[in-house]
Amino acid sequence: MLVVAVLRLWADFISSPRQADPLWQNGLSAARVDPDGAMAFDTLFRIVVSSVRRPLDIHRPHCQMLGRDELRLLDMVCLAQHGFHDEAGVLMADWMPPAAVRMALPPLRLFACAMDRAGLHVPMRAAASSPPAPVHASADRGAGLVH
Known part of the structure; x- marks a missing residue:
């Protein structure tokens, strides 16, 4: 839940930077994820947004459904936590070209x-055990919220 909430709040913050405080960092801090982890998350998604090939299925912060790309992120984090970095890169390749994947893996x-x-x-x-939600296309690239 934390990873999805942070992703949604990060996307909300990026799409409306008028917020003074990036709320996505509060959840990580409350969960005792160190500041380097928060910076890594921000870097990862800045790379994703700058090189994504298609709109990502990221839902609004209070939506009860999981988007396909939210599930994909859970799978990537899981694989990385278990040392399957190449496999996480394969999943990431659905979002970005190979050069961007190489930059985003660290x-x-x-x-x-x-x-x-x-x-x-x-x-x-x-994450793979949850059925993916239907994808709602958007005219925006990147981390636009779909609902």
């Missing part, structure tokens, strides 16, 4: 390690 690994140090583990195959 911050993904750093974020996954920071979550691990905080005692937060995404169970293996947990």
